[in-house]
Amino acid sequence: MTRTHASTSPASTVITGIGELTTVDTEHRVLHDAAVVIDDGRIAWIGPSAQAPAADTSYDAEGRAVLPGWVDSHTHLVFAGDRGAEFEARMAGQQYSAGGIGVTMSATRETDDAVLASLLAARVGDARRGGTTFLETKTGYGLSVEEEQRHARLAEQAADVVTFLGAHLVPPGADADEYLDLVCGPMLEAVAEHVQWADVFCERGAFDVDASRRVLQACRDAGLGLRVHGNQLGPGPGVKLAVEMGAASVDHVNHLDDADVAALADSETVATCLPACDLSTRQPLAPGRRLLDAGAEVALASNCNPGTSYTTAMGFCVATAVLQMELTLKEALRAATMGGARALRVEDEVGSVEVGKRADLHVLDAPAAIHLAYRPGMPLTHAVFKDGRREV
Numbered sequence: 001m002t003r004t005h006a007s008t009s010p011a012s013t014v015i016t017g018i019g020e021l022t023t024v025d026t027e028h029r030v031l032h033d034a035a036v037v038i039d040d041g042r043i044a045w046i047g048p049s050a051q052a053p054a055a056d057t058s059y060d061a062e063g064r065a066v067l068p069g070w071v072d073s074h075t076h077l078v079f080a081g082d083r084g085a086e087f088e089a090r091m092a093g094q095q096y097s098a099g100g101i102g103v104t105m106s107a108t109r110e111t112d113d114a115v116l117a118s119l120l121a122a123r124v125g126d127a128r129r130g131g132t133t134f135l136e137t138k139t140g141y142g143l144s145v146e147e148e149q150r151h152a153r154l155a156e157q158a159a160d161v162v163t164f165l166g167a168h169l170v171p172p173g174a175d176a177d178e179y180l181d182l183v184c185g186p187m188l189e190a191v192a193e194h195v196q197w198a199d200v201f202c203e204r205g206a207f208d209v210d211a212s213r214r215v216l217q218a219c220r221d222a223g224l225g226l227r228v229h230g231n232q233l234g235p236g237p238g239v240k241l242a243v244e245m246g247a248a249s250v251d252h253v254n255h256l257d258d259a260d261v262a263a264l265a266d267s268e269t270v271a272t273c274l275p276a277c278d279l280s281t282r283q284p285l286a287p288g289r290r291l292l293d294a295g296a297e298v299a300l301a302s303n304c305n306p307g308t309s310y311t312t313a314m315g316f317c318v319a320t321a322v323l324q325m326e327l328t329l330k331e332a333l334r335a336a337t338m339g340g341a342r343a344l345r346v347e348d349e350v351g352s353v354e355v356g357k358r359a360d361l362h363v364l365d366a367p368a369a370i371h372l373a374y375r376p377g378m379p380l381t382h383a384v385f386k387d388g389r390r391e392v
């Protein structure tokens, strides 16, 4: 029975009757008949349900599985417009190209703050209802100083962390060198107060390795953490550049040579796989198995955006990783929680169920987390706690 479904966080809550608790802690513990005590938004105690201490309120999970909330470390949620026709053409055989970003840029520029904010809130709401409790989002559909600043400001109000992606595409009609000067100068200055991270789309048709390096250097000098879109559409320099620059993550990683894999395995740069995007663009699925076997840290993220991955369904990404990327359930769950947390450098706060961490919990309508892959596409989110507060 649920006794608490409040919008404010009580001082303490005990969650009893957890059939299976996937902690994603350092020992990868999976506990049965467990309980968790939440105090002031943090996890205060984990142990056998029968020994759970009393708290101000209680919630009986009734044998359900509980895991950390998803940490979605890669989304592009600030957008308007629809690219369903582009997707349909792709399914009929047309190749994806970076140029589609310009279509979304135009639609988004024409959309006012109130509408964009409500689109953003709806997307974050969808993510939350699917179990996501920590979410990054990017700019990158503004591509002018004023628009990138506006998108960064709106993103800051909706997401947990924001990434500046002025280097997403040279906007149609602009001079590439002049645009690069803008990104590394006035645009960066205009967004800086709203963002913590910077990203660059290092790919054929977007930014080459020298331009990408220049953007990353400027952003690092401005105090931002770095990440890179790399090796998505073909082999390329993105992964090596990300490692060279000490980026926290390199995302997509579809087309890797042995040196890319070795470089990731020897670095702190997280390899973020985006399986929903790979399916939607008919790219080979990122080699998550090969990366893990080599010793790299792997994250799974949704990459929600209107061009290549219009979904925030992290459960679907986990199911795909298990069903088609040869990750075990344990590996996929870690990648979608702690992997994302490491990609965002917030692993001390979120990404696992451990005493002292934020109480971000995902209660499944299933007795065990394997149901995420066993029953793919089913609405398995029963309840979601963020910072100890029940939000779903």
Ligand SMILES: N=CN[C@@H](CCC(=O)O)C(=O)O
Binding pocket: 076, 098, 100, 101, 104, 201, 229, 232, 277, 303, 305, 306, 307, 308, 309
């Ligand atoms: N690869 C670059 N950016 C997005 C796609 C953007 C778009 O096509 O609108 C991605 O991550 O897939």
Ligand SMILES: [Zn+2]
Binding pocket: 074, 075, 076, 229, 303, 305
């Ligand atoms: Zn992306």
